[in-house]
Amino acid sequence: MIDRLIPYSADVYQGLFAFYYLDTSPAHLIALPFGFVITVMLARHSKRGPIISRLIIAAFWIWTGAIFHGQYFTDLNWAAEYFGYVFVGQGVLIASHTLINRNEICRPEPLTRVIGGMLVVLSMALSPTIAAIMETPISHAHLFGITPLPLIIATMGVFVVTLERIPPWLLAIPVTWVVWEILTSQTLGLWHDFALACVALTAIVGSIAYERHFRR
Amino acid sequence: MIDHCINRRTLLGLLAGGAVTAALPGFGHAAAPAPLMRPIPKSGERIPAVGMGTWITFNVGQNTALRDQRTEVLRTFFDMGGGMVDSSPMYGSAEDVMGYCLERLPSTKGLFSATKVWTPSDSEGVEQVADSMRLWGLNKFDLFQVHNLVNWENHLAMLRERKQQGDIRYIGITTSHGGRHDEMLRIMNTKDIDFVQFTYNIADREAERRLLPTAADKGIATIINRPYQRGGLISATAGKPLPAWVSEIGITSWAQYLLTFVISHPAVTCAIPATSKIEHMAENMGRMAAPLPAPKLRNRMIQDFERL
Numbered sequence: 001m002i003d004r005l006i007p008y009s010a011d012v013y014q015g016l017f018a019f020y021y022l023d024t025s026p027a028h029l030i031a032l033p034f035g036f037v038i039t040v041m042l043a044r045h046s047k048r049g050p051i052i053s054r055l056i057i058a059a060f061w062i063w064t065g066a067i068f069h070g071q072y073f074t075d076l077n078w079a080a081e082y083f084g085y086v087f088v089g090q091g092v093l094i095a096s097h098t099l100i101n102r103n104e105i106c107r108p109e110p111l112t113r114v115i116g117g118m119l120v121v122l123s124m125a126l127s128p129t130i131a132a133i134m135e136t137p138i139s140h141a142h143l144f145g146i147t148p149l150p151l152i153i154a155t156m157g158v159f160v161v162t163l164e165r166i167p168p169w170l171l172a173i174p175v176t177w178v179v180w181e182i183l184t185s186q187t188l189g190l191w192h193d194f195a196l197a198c199v200a201l202t203a204i205v206g207s208i209a210y211e212r213h214f215r216r
Numbered sequence: 217m218i219d220h221c222i223n224r225r226t227l228l229g230l231l232a233g234g235a236v237t238a239a240l241p242g243f244g245h246a247a248a249p250a251p252l253m254r255p256i257p258k259s260g261e262r263i264p265a266v267g268m269g270t271w272i273t274f275n276v277g278q279n280t281a282l283r284d285q286r287t288e289v290l291r292t293f294f295d296m297g298g299g300m301v302d303s304s305p306m307y308g309s310a311e312d313v314m315g316y317c318l319e320r321l322p323s324t325k326g327l328f329s330a331t332k333v334w335t336p337s338d339s340e341g342v343e344q345v346a347d348s349m350r351l352w353g354l355n356k357f358d359l360f361q362v363h364n365l366v367n368w369e370n371h372l373a374m375l376r377e378r379k380q381q382g383d384i385r386y387i388g389i390t391t392s393h394g395g396r397h398d399e400m401l402r403i404m405n406t407k408d409i410d411f412v413q414f415t416y417n418i419a420d421r422e423a424e425r426r427l428l429p430t431a432a433d434k435g436i437a438t439i440i441n442r443p444y445q446r447g448g449l450i451s452a453t454a455g456k457p458l459p460a461w462v463s464e465i466g467i468t469s470w471a472q473y474l475l476t477f478v479i480s481h482p483a484v485t486c487a488i489p490a491t492s493k494i495e496h497m498a499e500n501m502g503r504m505a506a507p508l509p510a511p512k513l514r515n516r517m518i519q520d521f522e523r524l
Contacts (some may be wrong), residue, residue, distance in 0.1 A: 003446065004392075004393065006272075007271060007272055007275050007306065007307050007308045007310075008272060008275045008277075008308060009272050009273075009275075009492070012275065012276050012277065012279070012282065015276075015277070015279050015282065016277055016279075019277065019278060019279060072277075075277040075278060075308060075309045076275055076277050076308040076309060077308055078305070078306055078308065
């Protein structure tokens with residue numbers, strides 16, 4: 001059933017990433033330092049750190065929606081235009097929520113900071129690592145900040161550290177996208193993407209469980 | 217089965233010469249010329265019985281290497297007598313890629329351009345017709361269809377108007393995956409359309425029950441999508457031995473077996489398998505020069521397939 005919604009082949013989809021990175025270069029390189037900035041901000045207590053890290057994440061959602069979906073993925077999939085709107089919408093939601101609640105202070109315990117920081121580092125390193133292990137070209141990897149799955153993992157890392165309670169409406173789009181990625185990657189036999197999507201789903205579920213049951 | 221009438225060498229000799237095998241027992245209606253052409257009932261125009269689809273295979277985005285490779289696939293298609301090329305705005309970049317390929321071929325003689333309108337919006341339907349002409353680089357289309365019956369009433373009216381203006385030669389409707397047959401039948405019985413497109417293959421023969429007989433009865437040309445069930449039938453037959461008797465009608469692979477089954481139905485006008493490989497295209501097109509099995513042998517094909 002799901003194959004009716006996927007009008008492209010696995011190799012063409014992977015090729016899209018290579019073309020996207022090449023065409024938007026050096027965006028993938030510029031995104032990386034932002035990842036390190038976020039990691040440092042999550043590790044240290046400061047008033048502006050949580051706001052800045054969430055605004056960076058919001059900007060990445062807007063970029064991924066407008067550029068990855070709206071300019072590139074739309075070549076292969078008519079629905080990408082709508083995915084683009086949804087991603088931009090998520091970015092606007094995160095930014096709005098951040099600015100509206102900018103005076104709220106969250107004081108996470110060290111363990112929470114470690115978990116959040118690890119998720120951000122994971123979002124930067126996981127896909128290239130999987131590519132290396134599976135001996136697939138690095139250009140097929142999903143790179144930090146400018147592609148959906150690493151962005152979702154990083155978003156959960158930032159949320160778990162900077163929000164006392166993650167609003168469920170900020171999770172609807174990440175959850176929906178991860179489920180879509182799991183289904184499509186399985187259908188296309190893209191096991192790299194499947195593994196990444198499973199990690200993203202684990203990050204979401206784990207962050208919620210941690211927040212609800214372990215965090216005080 | 218037919219060895220007692222004619223030996224293999226003689227038969228192959230006849231086939232190699234593109235000869236007709238009408239005299240062979242079991243090949244009742246095998247008197248088809250090479251390549252196999254089928255008439256469009258509404259006009260009598262004849263088109264090759266094997267065309268090509270573009271779902272997934274021609275949706276390669278901006279990748280120049282893949283676009284050039286698809287150009288070679290299309291070249292093989294035309295070189296081997298191909299005609300109908302079917303696409304849709306739903307297929308991502310497929311129409312854009314088709315335009316790229318057509319522009320690079322020295323000759324597209326025989327092209328029978330077919331695409332679709334696929335939107336719930338009336339105004340977008342008009343835009344899609346213009347977009348398809350621009351993307352393919354054509355100022356006239358042979359066939360425009362309403363994809364999956366989406367907003368079919370209004371789109372058919374619009375397409376009929378364009379047909380009267382001379383921008384489109386034929387109009388039609390499509391479904392796939394065996395869906396919405398009742399609605400399709402209702403349209404076939406009440407509206408003046410030239411083509412219908414639906415799924416038919418050796419594993420999904422629902423169309424034999426009502427769609428194909430109605431099309432024959434109403435004089436509507438038929439396009440068959442998913443003759444290999446998106447490769448599923450190829451996978452299902454992989455590694456399995458071909459029935460020995462099919463070599464007598466020139467079938468040497470399961471792909472040929474499956475395609476032959478589809479195009480040998482008398483009410484089928486054109487099957488549109490999709491492929492991104494030159495060798496597979498050559499294999500598909502090669503079937504048009506081979507004899508077709510008569511009804512008895514078609515039944516045997518079903519039985520042998522179901523025994524797998």
